[in-house]
Amino acid sequence: MARVTSQRPPASVGQPTLDEVARVAGVSRATASRAINGGQRVSARAQSAVDTAVRTLGYVPNPAARSLVTRRTDSIAVVVPEPDDRVFSDPFFAGTLRGVTRVLGERDIQLVLLLARPGASTARTLRYLTNRHVDGALVVSHHRDDRLAEHLADIGLPCVFGGRPWTGGDRVAYVDVDNVAGEREATEALVARGCTRIGTIAGPADMTAAEDRLAGWRQAMSSAGLAADAVEHGDFTEASGEAAARALMERHPDLDGLVVASDLMAAGALRVLAELGRRVPDDIAVVGFDDLGVAERTSPALTTVRQPVDEMAERATRLLLERVDEPDSRPMRVIIPPTLVRRASA
Amino acid sequence: MARVTSQRPPASVGQPTLDEVARVAGVSRATASRAINGGQRVSARAQSAVDTAVRTLGYVPNPAARSLVTRRTDSIAVVVPEPDDRVFSDPFFAGTLRGVTRVLGERDIQLVLLLARPGASTARTLRYLTNRHVDGALVVSHHRDDRLAEHLADIGLPCVFGGRPWTGGDRVAYVDVDNVAGEREATEALVARGCTRIGTIAGPADMTAAEDRLAGWRQAMSSAGLAADAVEHGDFTEASGEAAARALMERHPDLDGLVVASDLMAAGALRVLAELGRRVPDDIAVVGFDDLGVAERTSPALTTVRQPVDEMAERATRLLLERVDEPDSRPMRVIIPPTLVRRASA
DNA sequence: CCGTTGCGTGGAAGCGCTCCCACGAACCGG
DNA sequence: CCGGTTCGTGGGAGCGCTTCCACGCAACGG
Numbered sequence: 001m002a003r004v005t006s007q008r009p010p011a012s013v014g015q016p017t018l019d020e021v022a023r024v025a026g027v028s029r030a031t032a033s034r035a036i037n038g039g040q041r042v043s044a045r046a047q048s049a050v051d052t053a054v055r056t057l058g059y060v061p062n063p064a065a066r067s068l069v070t071r072r073t074d075s076i077a078v079v080v081p082e083p084d085d086r087v088f089s090d091p092f093f094a095g096t097l098r099g100v101t102r103v104l105g106e107r108d109i110q111l112v113l114l115l116a117r118p119g120a121s122t123a124r125t126l127r128y129l130t131n132r133h134v135d136g137a138l139v140v141s142h143h144r145d146d147r148l149a150e151h152l153a154d155i156g157l158p159c160v161f162g163g164r165p166w167t168g169g170d171r172v173a174y175v176d177v178d179n180v181a182g183e184r185e186a187t188e189a190l191v192a193r194g195c196t197r198i199g200t201i202a203g204p205a206d207m208t209a210a211e212d213r214l215a216g217w218r219q220a221m222s223s224a225g226l227a228a229d230a231v232e233h234g235d236f237t238e239a240s241g242e243a244a245a246r247a248l249m250e251r252h253p254d255l256d257g258l259v260v261a262s263d264l265m266a267a268g269a270l271r272v273l274a275e276l277g278r279r280v281p282d283d284i285a286v287v288g289f290d291d292l293g294v295a296e297r298t299s300p301a302l303t304t305v306r307q308p309v310d311e312m313a314e315r316a317t318r319l320l321l322e323r324v325d326e327p328d329s330r331p332m333r334v335i336i337p338p339t340l341v342r343r344a345s346a
Numbered sequence: 347m348a349r350v351t352s353q354r355p356p357a358s359v360g361q362p363t364l365d366e367v368a369r370v371a372g373v374s375r376a377t378a379s380r381a382i383n384g385g386q387r388v389s390a391r392a393q394s395a396v397d398t399a400v401r402t403l404g405y406v407p408n409p410a411a412r413s414l415v416t417r418r419t420d421s422i423a424v425v426v427p428e429p430d431d432r433v434f435s436d437p438f439f440a441g442t443l444r445g446v447t448r449v450l451g452e453r454d455i456q457l458v459l460l461l462a463r464p465g466a467s468t469a470r471t472l473r474y475l476t477n478r479h480v481d482g483a484l485v486v487s488h489h490r491d492d493r494l495a496e497h498l499a500d501i502g503l504p505c506v507f508g509g510r511p512w513t514g515g516d517r518v519a520y521v522d523v524d525n526v527a528g529e530r531e532a533t534e535a536l537v538a539r540g541c542t543r544i545g546t547i548a549g550p551a552d553m554t555a556a557e558d559r560l561a562g563w564r565q566a567m568s569s570a571g572l573a574a575d576a577v578e579h580g581d582f583t584e585a586s587g588e589a590a591a592r593a594l595m596e597r598h599p600d601l602d603g604l605v606v607a608s609d610l611m612a613a614g615a616l617r618v619l620a621e622l623g624r625r626v627p628d629d630i631a632v633v634g635f636d637d638l639g640v641a642e643r644t645s646p647a648l649t650t651v652r653q654p655v656d657e658m659a660e661r662a663t664r665l666l667l668e669r670v671d672e673p674d675s676r677p678m679r680v681i682i683p684p685t686l687v688r689r690a691s692a
Numbered sequence: 693c694c695g696t697t698g699c700g701t702g703g704a705a706g707c708g709c710t711c712c713c714a715c716g717a718a719c720c721g722g
Numbered sequence: 723c724c725g726g727t728t729c730g731t732g733g734g735a736g737c738g739c740t741t742c743c744a745c746g747c748a749a750c751g752g
Binding site for chain 2: 707708709710711712
């Protein structure tokens with residue numbers, strides 16, 4: 001008489017295990033495993049037996065068990081430190097997500113969205129990343145105060161930043177558009193069309209992209225011998241663009257050119273300019289930054305600096321996957337040249 | 347002489363295991379585990395010894411190992427079948443994500459974003475969900491053809507739908523706004539203000555929300571004894587709203603009221619109406635649906651039906667977590683009443 | 693003819709964790 | 723003072739998988 005030794009429920013019913021596949025296929029568990037994972041060193045006979053068994057049983061490998069031994073999870077995190085509402089609705093974020101999923105889809109890797117809540121410390125995020133719940137991390141929209149780049153470098157998790165991080169930029173890989181060159185080019189375009197009083201609406205001072213664009217504007221202004229005194233900061237939202245434009249036009253009513261660090265802010269600025277009765281581009285020429293859809297829909301359509309977010313996200317993701325596969329490789333930087341897209345506003 | 351039997355690298359160096367914690371704390375692995383997980387049946391002495399050990403070693407439990415035995419992953423999926431670009435930039439999606447993360451943050455549960463690529467079959471998604479990589483699924487923005495609800499009910503994965511699914515609505519839980527009532531109320535508001543020729547821009551016919559809103563419009567029109575003949579369909583984007591408005595005004599130049607199934611489409615419609623020289627609301631009153639930010643920024647500001655997405659997402663997430671904890675509970679439906687927000691456009 | 697190679701295979705050892713169970717100690721009321 | 727309860731504890735099994743290793747076998751060159 002067989003001793004009944006089952007002490008727990010017999011594993012969630014209906015979920016076949018590798019053992020059962022092996023039994024049905026008439027091979028050992030080891031062979032079944034090999035057959036399922038690429039089929040190296042497996043005879044054609046065994047392979048097809050396993051394939052059949054997998055199909056008839058509806059077998060799906062248990063990812064936890066697999067991950068326990070392989071030490072890989074086949075998932076990466078997209079980290080958004082302190083996501084204000086802005087992040088979600090920002091076309092930049094949308095494009096990023098699109099680019100990332102496109103690449104991940106090719107390799108059956110999943111995306112874990114890690115959103116630190118506003119105000120919450122990054123401790124939770126770091127703890128999650130530390131315990132290797134994911135194979136790597138893609139960090140977007142980071143701010144000055146979170147020293148995420150350094151922390152991630154410390155724990156040795158493969159990671160790639162979207163946009164140059166404030167600190168630790170030499171220790172982590174990142175993909176960025178050449179913000180300085182982009183905004184310089186934008187400014188030069190205004191100079192070339194004859195503007196002499198050019199102001200700028202910059203982004204939040206705690207983001208490198210914003211600072212770099214501001215630097216680009218300054219460079220171009222200085223090269224042209226123009227005074228770089230008309231600066232106002234926004235936070236990349238449309239509303240902040242309106243406010244900044246209003247303040248700027250009040251302080252410098254003589255502006256004939258406006259370099260704005262994002263299209264969304266530029267859209268806000270255009271609205272204010274229309275309100276004030278300034279014709280664009282005749283009275284004042286405006287150039288934006290991003291070209292992620294908004295620029296085409298403003299009136300007048302916005303001349304802007306295009307950053308190819310989708311492509312950048314793709315590059316970043318591929319870079320990350322490479323680093324996951326090859327953790328000891330040197331952190332790489334990819335700097336993508338932006339292009340000026342001429343429309344009606346300048 | 348000790349036999350050297352290490353056959354593999356000694357576990358990824360630096361990652362302490364529960365064994366080491368137990369050793370340092372001077373207790374057994376079982377006790378250490380108990381202390382770490384809530385501390386039931388653990389003496390104060392043991393508890394603090396373990397706590398200290400955890401801290402000094404920087405121990406973080408290996409989620410794969412834990413998940414292997416508990417059969418839980420402490421993560422849920424947010425499933426977006428066929429995400430066109432629209433989904434990402436849609437404030438609806440943004441709000442949903444915000445609501446979901448808020449709830450998940452309370453319980454240290456992670457969010458896996460499952461985006462079926464456009465055109466790709468849902469097979470991959472289903473496979474992923476089948477193998478219990480996540481504890482549950484929240485499905486948003488599903489379309490008619492993916493029989494996701496039924497599939498998920500079949501595999502028995504706890505899931506909650508955002509919006510009533512086309513089929514299988516009786517087998518899965520969902521949270522929805524009362525679209526019929528909402529659009530009926532919107533239409534009635536136009537009737538009340540004296541409109542007699544009321545058209546509608548409906549959403550895509552393969553989404554229940556769109557169909558329900560259309561039904562609400564029809565109901566109100568019929569109750570008021572008005573002809574429900576001016577219907578045009580869009581896909582919830584601003585561009586489609588423009589096109590639909592154009593078509594509608596061409597076919598029915600006498601319209602004095604317009605019920606639009608989303609604010610984004612309404613924004614497009616407003617633009618077209620301005621272009622055609624129709625004054626809103628004097629010549630034609632317009633009412634939208636959503637109230638997720640866009641409505642406040644159109645000109646004139648949009649009277650609209652507010653659906654509290656954040657709250658809905660929260661409710662849906664809580665519902666999902668309940669079902670994860672209590673898989674045998676009956677699938678619940680939460681129908682949230684929308685409210686009409688009166689602004690300038692009607 | 694026999695070592696050598698290479699290939700396909702299965703046995704078995706874990707991966708790091710949870711949790712069942714048995715065990716001893718402390719505590720209780722009778 | 724003793725049987726019964728409660729409590730804290732550790733041993734150990736096992737979750738489902740990958741992978742090391744040893745083994746048998748056919749093919750092959752000397």
